[in-house]
Amino acid sequence: MSNGPLLSDLERLQLNTHDIERRKAFVDFRPDDLSRIAAIKDLVVHNADRYGVTFFDHLAGIEEAAGLTRNRNLLEQAKRLKHEHLIAMVQGDYGREYMEQRVRLGVLYSRAGLDVRVFLGAFHVLMRAVGVDVMKRFAAAPADGFESFISLKKIGFLDIGLIVDVLIAERERTINVQQDAIRELSTPVLQLRERLLILPIIGVIDSMRAKQLTDGMLGSIRDKRARIVVMDITGVAAVDSKVANHLIQAVAAARLMGANVIVTGVSADVAQSLVALGVDLRSIRTMNDLQGGLEEAERMLGYKVVYADGASPAFGRA
Amino acid sequence: MVAEETYVPIDRDGDIVSARQKARELATHVGFSGSDLTLIATAISEVARNIVVYADHGEIVLSAVQRAGQRGILVIARDEGPGIPDIERAMRDGFSTGRSLGLGLPGARRLMDEFEIVSEVGKGTTITMRKWTR
Amino acid sequence: MPVPILKQGDKLIASLQSDLDDKDLMQLKDEIAEKVGRFKSRGVILDVSILDVLDSFATRTLRTIAETARLRGAETVIVGIQPDVAVAMVQLGLTLDGVLTALDFEEGMELLLATIEGSHHGGG
Numbered sequence: 001m002s003n004g005p006l007l008s009d010l011e012r013l014q015l016n017t018h019d020i021e022r023r024k025a026f027v028d029f030r031p032d033d034l035s036r037i038a039a040i041k042d043l044v045v046h047n048a049d050r051y052g053v054t055f056f057d058h059l060a061g062i063e064e065a066a067g068l069t070r071n072r073n074l075l076e077q078a079k080r081l082k083h084e085h086l087i088a089m090v091q092g093d094y095g096r097e098y099m100e101q102r103v104r105l106g107v108l109y110s111r112a113g114l115d116v117r118v119f120l121g122a123f124h125v126l127m128r129a130v131g132v133d134v135m136k137r138f139a140a141a142p143a144d145g146f147e148s149f150i151s152l153k154k155i156g157f158l159d160i161g162l163i164v165d166v167l168i169a170e171r172e173r174t175i176n177v178q179q180d181a182i183r184e185l186s187t188p189v190l191q192l193r194e195r196l197l198i199l200p201i202i203g204v205i206d207s208m209r210a211k212q213l214t215d216g217m218l219g220s221i222r223d224k225r226a227r228i229v230v231m232d233i234t235g236v237a238a239v240d241s242k243v244a245n246h247l248i249q250a251v252a253a254a255r256l257m258g259a260n261v262i263v264t265g266v267s268a269d270v271a272q273s274l275v276a277l278g279v280d281l282r283s284i285r286t287m288n289d290l291q292g293g294l295e296e297a298e299r300m301l302g303y304k305v306v307y308a309d310g311a312s313p314a315f316g317r318a
Numbered sequence: 319m320v321a322e323e324t325y326v327p328i329d330r331d332g333d334i335v336s337a338r339q340k341a342r343e344l345a346t347h348v349g350f351s352g353s354d355l356t357l358i359a360t361a362i363s364e365v366a367r368n369i370v371v372y373a374d375h376g377e378i379v380l381s382a383v384q385r386a387g388q389r390g391i392l393v394i395a396r397d398e399g400p401g402i403p404d405i406e407r408a409m410r411d412g413f414s415t416g417r418s419l420g421l422g423l424p425g426a427r428r429l430m431d432e433f434e435i436v437s438e439v440g441k442g443t444t445i446t447m448r449k450w451t452r
Numbered sequence: 453m454p455v456p457i458l459k460q461g462d463k464l465i466a467s468l469q470s471d472l473d474d475k476d477l478m479q480l481k482d483e484i485a486e487k488v489g490r491f492k493s494r495g496v497i498l499d500v501s502i503l504d505v506l507d508s509f510a511t512r513t514l515r516t517i518a519e520t521a522r523l524r525g526a527e528t529v530i531v532g533i534q535p536d537v538a539v540a541m542v543q544l545g546l547t548l549d550g551v552l553t554a555l556d557f558e559e560g561m562e563l564l565l566a567t568i569e570g571s572h573h574g575g576g
Contacts, residue, residue, distance in 0.1 A: 257538055
């Protein structure tokens with residue numbers, strides 16, 4: 001299990017001392033719960049193996065838990081961790097290390113794709129097994145047995161809270177990763193011919209997308225060794241001064257990498273309004289339509305001589 | 319994670335490189351992406367350079383910070399140099415006119431997420447910058 | 453640490469290493485100026501692909517190197533600016549206006565050849 005996601009989960013879950021105290025308060029955990037838990041400590045430790053089996057046997061019978069139960073590697077790790085957890089649950093030390101242990105198990109469950117509801121059901125089955133044993137042991141003093149069990153359940157709910165938080169956090173992370181991928185896919189860079197890339201941009205450009213576009217374009221310039229990029233913004237929803245500045249910066253960065261950028265799809269209206277807004281369009285070369293831009297690009301690529309007729313050089317002059 | 323503070327004394331131009339390297343290390347530890355590492359190192363290079371050029375001596379303090387589940391880096395650049403007489407003018411963004419910036423301050427501000435500057439003539443300058451992971 | 457400058461025919465090639473401090477950059481500037489004059493070089497390639505930061509001082513110095521070389525009859529091409537570095541430079545408002553840039557050493561050489569040849573034929 002890599003450290004990266006684990007650390008960020010811990011940070012995001014804010015497992016500092018304050019947060020741990022709040023979690024204990026949520027389940028109404030009090031000092032006298034400690035002694036009640038201590039009263040059933042040996043019982044739980046003695047039967048820890050059986051409780052683990054109960055937990056995983058239950059999961060084995062649930063189709064939706066196949067991601068965990070049919071993955072031998074993850075299952076072995078989970079069984080080991082679960083056993084350690086059960087022991088730790090009755091030791092009375094519920095600080096940061098205890099919480100981290102729970103988070104680790106939560107990350108494992110997430111990796112196995114374990115559904116929250118399935119996890120809750122299995123946890124309940126486990127606790128019931130413990131409860132049955134506790135009541136048997138305390139048959140002569142059922143009220144005490146019940147209290148001890150309740151105290152233990154508080155810790156159980158503490159654990160559930162953590163594991164559910166981790167499962168949710170991991171799901172959010174996956175969604176973010178997927179959203180990033182979608183954003184990237186939505187702006188392909190096309191290689192028209194050697195040294196020439198076309199970047200058709202469609203939709204709204206906010207600063208996050210602008211950064212993605214720029215990074216993507218620069219990466220393609222490097223990978224495809226492009227000397228000219230035709231950036232077509234016909235499909236861009238609204239070209240205001242912010243968007244224009246993003247474009248200007250992208251063009252400037254490309255130039256530093258030796259590539260010229262021709263921006264096409266700048267209608268007369270858009271050009272006028274940008275100039276009126278005070279945007280300096282001189283730093284970028286614009287053409288009305290894609291066709292014109294491509295012709296210009298090919299013309300530029302065809303030139304060997306740099307200073308003839310004041311025509312534009314084929315290479316990036318920064 | 320305890321926020322460790324790294325102090326980098328800035329006396330000579332060689333210290334600018336140290337400040338960049340230490341910042342890069344800390345920012346990597348915090349979990350910043352590659353491109354953010356470059357932005358942070360560049361912003362620090364600029365403010366560190368200002369210290370060397372204008373104040374002779376100062377320090378840069380780097381630390382990891384956190385807010386509402388987001389991790390980030392805090393950079394404090396301080397010196398007891400001559401101070402900046404007209405902060406507003408120094409911070410005016412001349413980017414769109416393409417003029418090169420004297421102190422690189424508006425540029426550094428663009429590279430970071432948060433930027434504060436306190437300066438008093440004759441007393442010195444303190445620049446506080448933060449950048450957050452996404 | 454001084455930057456090694458190689459002579460290849462009528463061209464000079466310098467690969468900048470990372471962690472160059474200001475003194476190293478100034479030294480590079482002087483050495484290139486001296487060598488261009490001594491060898492009557494026609495072109496200079498400065499490879500900055502290792503650099504992870506190009507701040508205002510470095511950018512200014514690169515520009516100065518190119519200007520000085522041009523005064524002595526050599527064209528300079530800066531090659532290898534990485535995407536992240538380019539983005540940071542632009543956000544900082546740093547430009548290399550008037551200086552030739554290319555993607556890498558190969559592109560830089562081609563550009564130099566075209567430029568040097570061009571200036572041979574160019575003009576009225």
